[in-house]
Each structure stands twice: as structure tokens, then as C-alpha cells.
Amino acid sequence: MDYEEGYYDEFEDYGTHYGEYAGTYAQDVAGYSDDVINDAFDGEPDAYWNID
Numbered sequence: 001m002d003y004e005e006g007y008y009d010e011f012e013d014y015g016t017h018y019g020e021y022a023g024t025y026a027q028d029v030a031g032y033s034d035d036v037i038n039d040a041f042d043g044e045p046d047a048y049w050n051i052d
Helices: 034-040 045-050
Strands: none
Touching: none
């Protein structure tokens, strides 16, 4: 987290969280982070196959 001069970018840590969906293909094989699964797949790791 960067608090330099009172500035904090809430998206600085985006894509660095793993573990919530550990054991799923989307995370373990495809490498998607918890953040991406929550945002792009609406929290459904099995929906990874539907991206074009």
C-alpha cells in the first residue's frame, strides 16, 4: 500500500489476492486471482470458460 503524501490507490493491490478460490481450475490452472474471479466472473470460478 502506498500512503505517500496521504495518497492511497485502492486498486494498487488488485490481482494479488489468492486463496478464496483455491482448488478451482480458474485459480490453480488458469491463474486468475480472487479479485478477477469476483469481478469478471461474478464470484463464480466455473464461469472462466465463457470468456472470449
